[in-house]
Amino acid sequence: MTAIALRLENGPIDEAFFTALDDQLKSTPHLLAEAPMVLDFANVPQGLDPDEFRHLVDQLRQRKVRVFGVENADARQQETASELGLIQVQVGRDAPLPRDRSTGRSKADRLLPPDNKVLTRPVRSGQIVVAERGDLTVIGPVSSGAELAASGSIHVYGPLRGRAIAGVHGDETARIFCHSLNAELLAIAGLYRTSESIDDGLRNRSVQVFLDKDKLCMEALG
Structure with missing residues (x-):
């Protein structure tokens, strides 16, 4: 399961904190609204x-932030968390395999053949489609609330209204292509844009999304 961790720091949780939180929720609603969240107490020893x-x-x-757990909590924090219906989350930290700088893939991954995935049906709201070792191609529409993820590039031959996340293992050469752009979120190798930050001139047009010098760029095709 993927969840957002809110790492607390020493200092008061006052109105300024909640004002900053509200600003963040407004700027990235598709990323944070109703998102599962864990409270991380690693930096709050007291x-x-x-x-x-x-x-x-x-x-x-x-x-509407769905807090469900805590991590790095002491005994007193765990007791309060239990009263609030929060669980203690144990986060494993396996040693990473060596990675290829150009693609972000581990050496073990590079020994496996590409596994490109092609879908010839619509991707409906709530569905998640993943291409773990290659490109993902969807011939049809991607509804709002659906999610596409690929280690390589993503191609959508139809309207893209959901989320598209390319280069999930860090491949900065990955791209996103779609025939009609109305996406909730676009991301490549960890850099993302939400619907609110997409230029109105690119909506409902054929678009490609790519990285250029650590910046997520978008341009119309044709």
């Missing part, structure tokens, strides 16, 4: 006062 902890969780839930 912990939060239980009442402050409860207030934080209540405020996050009021903003």
Whole structure:
């Protein structure tokens, strides 16, 4: 499961904190709205006062952020978390395999043949389609609420209204192509744009998305 971690720092969780949170939610609603979240206490060795902890969780839930767990919590934090229905999340940290700088793939991955995936049917809301070792091609529409992910490039021969995430293993040469752009989120190798940051002049047009000097670029085709 993929979740967002909110790493707390020492200091008061005051109105300025919640104002900054509201600004972030407004700027990236498709990324954070109703997103599963874990509270990380690694940088708060003294912990939060239980009442402050409860207030934080209540405020996050009021903003439709789905807090479900904690990590790096001490005994007192775990006790409060349990009262709030939060679970203790154990995060494993396996040693990474050596990676190819040009593609972001591990050496083990490069020994496997490419496994490009082609879909000839619509991708509906709530569906997630993944091409773990290659490109992903969809011949048809991708609905709002659907998600495409590929280690390589993504090609959509139809309207793209959901999320498209290319280069998921760090391949900065990956691209996204679509016939009609109305995406909720576009990402390549960790850099992303949400719907609100897409130029109106590119909507409903054939577009390619690519990286250029650590910047996510978009341009019309044809």
